[in-house]
Amino acid sequence: MLDEIIINQLQAIVGKDNVLIGSVNLTTYSYDATADVPHAMPEVIVMPTSTAQVRKVVQLAAWKSIAIYPRGAGTNLSGGTIPLDHGIVLSLQKMDQILEIDAENLTATVQPGVVIQDLNNAIAPFGLMYPPDPGTVTTATMGGSVAENSGGLRGLKYGVTKHYVMGMEVVLANGNSVRFGGKTVKNVTAYDFSSLFVGSEGTLGIIVEITCKLLPEPKFHKAMLAAFNIMEDAGKTVSDIIKAQVIPATLEIMDNMTIRTVEDFAHVGLPTDAAALLLIEVDGMAELVVAQEADAVIRIVEENHGSLHIANSDEERDNLWSARRAALPALASLNNTVVLEDATVPRSRVTDMLLALAEIGRKYRLVLGTFGHAGDGNLHPTILADKYNADEMSRVHQAVEEIFATALKLGGTLSGEHGIGIAKMRFLGNEIGDSGLELMQAIKNALDPTHMLNPGKLIPREEKTHVSR
Amino acid sequence: MFPVEKSIPVRTVYDDLTAIQSELDKCMHCGFCMAVCPVYKTTKTESGVARGKIGVAEAVMAGNLQIDDQDVVDMLFNCLVCKSCMQNCPTKVDFGRIILALRCAVVREKGLPWVKKAIFSTLEHQGVFDLGMKTGARLSGLLFRQAGQQAIAPRASLALLGKSAGFDQNRRLPALAKKPLRDRLPDVLPVENPVARVAFFTGCSFNYLYPEVGEDLVSVLQENNIAVVIPRDQGCCGVPVLVHGDIESIRRLGRKNIDAMDNSGVDYIVTGCGSCGGAWQHDYPEIFRQDPVYGPRAEFWRSRTYDISTLLTDVTGYRIPRGQVNAVLTYHDPCHLKKVMKVSREPRQILKNIPGVIFKEMARADACCGSGGSYVLTHFKTSVAIAERKINDVNHTDADTITTGCPACMMQLSDNVHRFGRRQKSGIIFLFLPNRTAKRKRRGYSNRLILPNAKVAATFTSLQRHWKEAKAF
Numbered sequence: 001m002l003d004e005i006i007i008n009q010l011q012a013i014v015g016k017d018n019v020l021i022g023s024v025n026l027t028t029y030s031y032d033a034t035a036d037v038p039h040a041m042p043e044v045i046v047m048p049t050s051t052a053q054v055r056k057v058v059q060l061a062a063w064k065s066i067a068i069y070p071r072g073a074g075t076n077l078s079g080g081t082i083p084l085d086h087g088i089v090l091s092l093q094k095m096d097q098i099l100e101i102d103a104e105n106l107t108a109t110v111q112p113g114v115v116i117q118d119l120n121n122a123i124a125p126f127g128l129m130y131p132p133d134p135g136t137v138t139t140a141t142m143g144g145s146v147a148e149n150s151g152g153l154r155g156l157k158y159g160v161t162k163h164y165v166m167g168m169e170v171v172l173a174n175g176n177s178v179r180f181g182g183k184t185v186k187n188v189t190a191y192d193f194s195s196l197f198v199g200s201e202g203t204l205g206i207i208v209e210i211t212c213k214l215l216p217e218p219k220f221h222k223a224m225l226a227a228f229n230i231m232e233d234a235g236k237t238v239s240d241i242i243k244a245q246v247i248p249a250t251l252e253i254m255d256n257m258t259i260r261t262v263e264d265f266a267h268v269g270l271p272t273d274a275a276a277l278l279l280i281e282v283d284g285m286a287e288l289v290v291a292q293e294a295d296a297v298i299r300i301v302e303e304n305h306g307s308l309h310i311a312n313s314d315e316e317r318d319n320l321w322s323a324r325r326a327a328l329p330a331l332a333s334l335n336n337t338v339v340l341e342d343a344t345v346p347r348s349r350v351t352d353m354l355l356a357l358a359e360i361g362r363k364y365r366l367v368l369g370t371f372g373h374a375g376d377g378n379l380h381p382t383i384l385a386d387k388y389n390a391d392e393m394s395r396v397h398q399a400v401e402e403i404f405a406t407a408l409k410l411g412g413t414l415s416g417e418h419g420i421g422i423a424k425m426r427f428l429g430n431e432i433g434d435s436g437l438e439l440m441q442a443i444k445n446a447l448d449p450t451h452m453l454n455p456g457k458l459i460p461r462e463e464k465t466h467v468s469r
Numbered sequence: 470m471f472p473v474e475k476s477i478p479v480r481t482v483y484d485d486l487t488a489i490q491s492e493l494d495k496c497m498h499c500g501f502c503m504a505v506c507p508v509y510k511t512t513k514t515e516s517g518v519a520r521g522k523i524g525v526a527e528a529v530m531a532g533n534l535q536i537d538d539q540d541v542v543d544m545l546f547n548c549l550v551c552k553s554c555m556q557n558c559p560t561k562v563d564f565g566r567i568i569l570a571l572r573c574a575v576v577r578e579k580g581l582p583w584v585k586k587a588i589f590s591t592l593e594h595q596g597v598f599d600l601g602m603k604t605g606a607r608l609s610g611l612l613f614r615q616a617g618q619q620a621i622a623p624r625a626s627l628a629l630l631g632k633s634a635g636f637d638q639n640r641r642l643p644a645l646a647k648k649p650l651r652d653r654l655p656d657v658l659p660v661e662n663p664v665a666r667v668a669f670f671t672g673c674s675f676n677y678l679y680p681e682v683g684e685d686l687v688s689v690l691q692e693n694n695i696a697v698v699i700p701r702d703q704g705c706c707g708v709p710v711l712v713h714g715d716i717e718s719i720r721r722l723g724r725k726n727i728d729a730m731d732n733s734g735v736d737y738i739v740t741g742c743g744s745c746g747g748a749w750q751h752d753y754p755e756i757f758r759q760d761p762v763y764g765p766r767a768e769f770w771r772s773r774t775y776d777i778s779t780l781l782t783d784v785t786g787y788r789i790p791r792g793q794v795n796a797v798l799t800y801h802d803p804c805h806l807k808k809v810m811k812v813s814r815e816p817r818q819i820l821k822n823i824p825g826v827i828f829k830e831m832a833r834a835d836a837c838c839g840s841g842g843s844y845v846l847t848h849f850k851t852s853v854a855i856a857e858r859k860i861n862d863v864n865h866t867d868a869d870t871i872t873t874g875c876p877a878c879m880m881q882l883s884d885n886v887h888r889f890g891r892r893q894k895s896g897i898i899f900l901f902l903p904n905r906t907a908k909r910k911r912r913g914y915s916n917r918l919i920l921p922n923a924k925v926a927a928t929f930t931s932l933q934r935h936w937k938e939a940k941a942f
Contacts, residue, residue: 020514024540027528028515033498047513074515075500093513113513117504138504138557329559336494 020045037079042089059175070202072144075136078421084456112143131158149199151417156375170205173448202454221283226306227274234276235351251375258369265330335384343407344416378416482570502554519554549841551804572714650680663696674876702729706748743805749774778815793825799868802835803875829866840881856885
């Protein structure tokens with residue numbers, strides 16, 4: 001627990017109600033949505049309501065060498081918000097104002113605590129959408145989502161968070177705030193700071209304002225479900241669709257393990273003997289174009305021996321989607337611990353990855369189901385395990401290691417959308433090499449020399465800069 | 470009848486906290502509950518939402534926190550038990566069961582605070598409770614002033630005292646009935662060639678606060694050719710005591726109610742309150758599950774208990790009223806009606822079928838109104854903040870009338886429409902009023918609101934202080 005003087009100073013900055021202490025509060029900020037990572041209690045939770053307050057908290061923390069853990073809604077899946085060094089959890093959820101919706105420039109400016117879905121609801125009357133749509137869209141905050149560079153179901157056609165951030169205001173470790181980027185589509189002034197801070201996982205600065213790009217909401221869409229008897233046909237369908245120059249908004253895959261579990265859980269009428277299912281949705285502004293794209297997809301599925309179910313109404317479309325949405329909860333219902341990874345490969349290697357994942361599950365005798373965003377190569381191998389079974393958990397860890405090694409071998413990446421956090425930090429060097437690690441550390445040292453911001457995450461620690469409390 | 474002593478105490482999660490571990494293990498900590506939790510949306514703190522409370526429960530189970538730690542107790546009671554989180558939970562964690570099991574564990578550890586013990590034991594002694602309510606009704610003229618047609622407000626001097634508890638002069642409360650519903654109605658209300666015989670489980674709110682609404686429910690049933698029985702020995706359903714962790718009291722109340730219904734010779738039990746209906750559909754079967762005497766009887770009534778709207782739409786069929794009601798209506802889904810009894814289509818079907826009614830759906834119609842029984846007393850500020858969001862959603866429709874299917878929601882909405890409402894009529898109308906007014910214009914009980922008066926406010930405040938010390942505890 002921080003000494004009383006510091007608590008009093010924090011209360012003076014943000015108000016008494018916005019400083020949370022006591023063992024109950026500290027316990028509730030000791031975790032995030034990640035399974036199987038260490039938990040740690042902060043010493044205090046501070047909920048600022050303005051940029052000025054954030055700056056003052058950072059200045060106080062810098063002066064007293066206290067670690068700061070910025071946090072949105074804590075829905076992240078890489079342990080990125082766990083306060084390993086205790087210190088201050090800086091919850092930005094009360095900075096939750098949509099500052100501007102500029103329909104003329106197709107931009108919105110928001111505070112970090114705005115929930116993504118709330119932004120979407122606010123811009124819907126303008127016929128606009130903010131395309132990044134992580135599975136946690138109804139709860140995750142814009143700030144957290146930008147800091148983690150989250151992805152989602154529409155990544156294939158619409159890209160991920162980093163493609164929609166145009167500008168920002170960030171509070172740095174020295175307490176200064178800096179603005180960069182803005183509403184102009186083109187902006188080549190200075191370094192591309194937005195790209196530096198998007199996905200920085202709270203280790204370089206604290207995001208206090210975001211200007212993001214909006215798109216017109218597509219007026220037409222067509223969804224379909226394709227079942228395949230062999231995995232290779234499903235994989236070939238994915239690459240054939242892209243090869244035919246059709247870019248679906250969604251191109252999701254589920255393996256047999258997932259199909260059977262979803263069917264047991266939700267009884268939506270899925271073919272339980274299929275090796276794989278693809279959920280495909282094409283969308284666009286012109287009915288004819290959408291119809292032509294749908295026809296092309298149908299032809300390719302049939303050429304690859306898939307059997308099709310096409311949604312002809314909004315209700316049928318919702319039904320198809322409910323199967324995909326049930327994938328994670330259905331798998332999760334099998335046991336008490338869900339290890340959900342996001343290893344990603346180039347989409348031409350999706351089949352290889354899926355086959356390798358099934359083999360890894362067999363090899364380590366684990367319940368492993370895979371679903372995910374086949375269209376962009378971002379797969380979610382999901383392992384269900386019993387946290388009370390030490391032997392099983394050790395097999396889980398070996399399997400996870402092999403999953404990442406396989407993804408890298410296939411030319412992929414450790415993380416497609418969840419980030420590195422603490423969960424994948426030890427693998428980072430395998431992807432970016434020693435020189436990559438050195439570059440990461442050089443940037444970290446330049447911006448946050450005492451490693452005050454989210455220490456212990458993303459960047460492996462150097463002992464000499466370790467904040468010790 | 471079966472003597473109470475012979476029934477065997479049963480072990481449920483409410484009797485043994487360790488049994489809750491497997492339910493806790495189902496939580497993935499994904500935080501989806503944040504999207505719908507009314508408390509979290511107000512406080513934005515993890516201890517407000519189910520995930521946070523589960524995190525604390527895990528720490529309690531692991532021995533890292535004590536269940537009787539005052540912070541733990543405060544957190545556990547800062548929940549409306551609205552069960553919204555459960556609707557949005559991907560892995561279907563039964564949070565309602567978790568929170569009540571934890572509260573029961575608190576009560577085992579600390580005992581009930583005296584003020585709760587006193588109130589709850591009154592509930593079990595129907596005669597005493599009845600007397601108290603009737604006395605209260607007689608005194609209300611002294612203590613409250615009227616607001617609107619029949620509403621009363623606290624007299625200024627006393628209102629000051631109650632201000633901290635939100636018991637200020639703007640607070641609108643329904644007047645206690647001078648004559649409770651069960652004293653107004655005969656035991657049996659026959660009809661010719663009935664399509665069904667039902668027992669009306671009145672619950673406390675209809676009996677003491679909204680007896681006119683209760684009368685309307687009965688006459689709607691009669692007009693639909695349903696014979697109604699009002700079993701004399703029925704009492705409180707017990708949900709209000711269970712939510713305070715008092716498992717023993719709800720067991721006693723449950724046995725009494727089961728006995729009363731068993732003796733009534735009816736086909737179905739009808740309720741007008743989701744908590745009462747939920748008690749029959751879920752709580753009694755669960756708390757008597759291993760009880761050889763009451764278990765099978767609770768199980769018998771489980772599938773024979775209906776909300777009045779379901780009985781009319783799905784079981785007996787109902788007549789569409791011939792009269793006309795020119796109103797633009799919106800409907801608020803009571804939590805326990807929608808989330809426990811799964812009733813949401815039926816009330817809308819009934820409302821939309823009333824000639825002249827224009828039905829406007831509000832955004833988040835099933836978002837909690839913040840009432841939560843005693844939550845409005847113990848956490849007034851949060852409760853009003855939650856209600857403000859609800860009334861804002863109503864304001865965005867162009868509805869002039871709010872309807873709902875729960876007396877407690879009626880009370881909360883009536884109070885807060887005065888604070889935040891735009892153009893709705895001052896009162897909130899129970900589901901079937903439009904139906905009734907179509908036939909005969911009656912005194913609008915929706916205006917039977919009172920504002921607290923001096924002495925009441927003072928007594929109330931002191932009671933509330935004790936209640937809060939319980940905090941409860």
